[in-house]
Amino acid sequence: MASDFSFARLRDLPHPIQKLMTAFAEHRLLATSALGIVPLLAIIFNDYRGFVALGPGGLPSNPLGWLAQLCLQPLGRLNTLSTSSLHSSRNADAVGPRGRDSFLGAQPLPPRRGHRPKVPGYVAPQRQTSECAVGDAVARMNAYVAGLACRNPEALIIKGSGLESKHCKALWLEDRRHPLPDYLAATTHGEIVHVHAEGSSHAVLSLIDAQIAIEQGWAQLHKLSGRAGMLPLTYVLIYAPRDQDETEVWQRLVTASALFNTAHSGGSLRLML
Structure with missing residues (x-):
């Protein structure tokens, strides 16, 4: 037998629902736009929550900090793994006359095993969110950096980072007899290394060493490296070491x-023994 089911007419619906459907019909564009905003708000909320979860950095962990990094996105690199800018002839002097020299020593830098850690695409702070350091690894890394300064007080000093939160200690140049090289004076003001709470680090390397570190899987560029005069071209994020062998590679990069x-x-x- 054929079904005698039919949709209820508007006047047969409860009065509140009648009003809602009438309003929807009269303001369909507004209602449709409102429905479209809901997914967008969810995306914005999740992006903001991910930003705050990265912890303290160069920008405040609040809506203003999130908006600031959002505004910086158009200036940022789309590909932080590309090394084309590092071996481009037009950037030969981007980090001074010694930029084409390697300071990693005679031993080739081995490839990093496995996949790279996850690094969210925020302009700042730049952090890894997988394969983070465990135990006292970060304390030992900071001790190594401090040891370099302790052994070379005429050239290096440990003080609060100017790029990260005030609680982050950093390695700075401290040679009062010579002016800072231009690539540092105009950007980091002499800061060259700092370690983050999850075990990653930022460092300023030579062109060739930055290229090697990236291509061997140990590092990637910052989104603002070499952009708008904000950071040196060779300002890289070095991934957190996962074991003693990787710690030794990290020490080579910092040195x-x-x-x-x-x-x-x-x-x-005077280098660390």
Whole structure:
């Protein structure tokens, strides 16, 4: 038998529902727009929550900080793994006359095993959110950086980061006899290395060392590296070491940063044993 089911007519519906459907019909564009905003608001909320979850950084962990990094996105690199800008002839002097030299030592830098850690696409703070450091690894990393400064007080000093939160300690150039090289004076003001709470680090390397570190899987560029005069072209994020072998690679990269950034003064560093 054919079904005698039919949709209820508007006047047969409860009065509140009649009013709602009438309003929807009269303001269909507004209602449709409102429905479309809901998914957008969810995306914005999740993006903001991810930003705050990264913890303290160069920008405040609040809506203003999130908006600031959003405004900086158009200036940022789309691909932080590309090394084309590092071996471009037009950037040969981007980090001074020693930029084409390597300071990693005679041993080739081995490839990092496995996949790269996850690094969200925020302009700042730049952090990894997978394969983070565990235990006292960060404390030992900071101790290594502090040791470089302790052994070379005429060239290096530990003080609060100017790029991260005030609680983050950083390695700075401290050679009062020589002016800062231009690529640092105009950007980090002498800060060359700092370690983040989850175990990643930022460092300023030579062009060739930054290229090697990225291509071997140990690092990636910052979104603002070499952009609008904000950061040096070779300002890289070094991933958190996962074991002792990787810690030794990390130490080589940090030492290479110290050697490179002090090379302009012609001095020599006393390295960690």
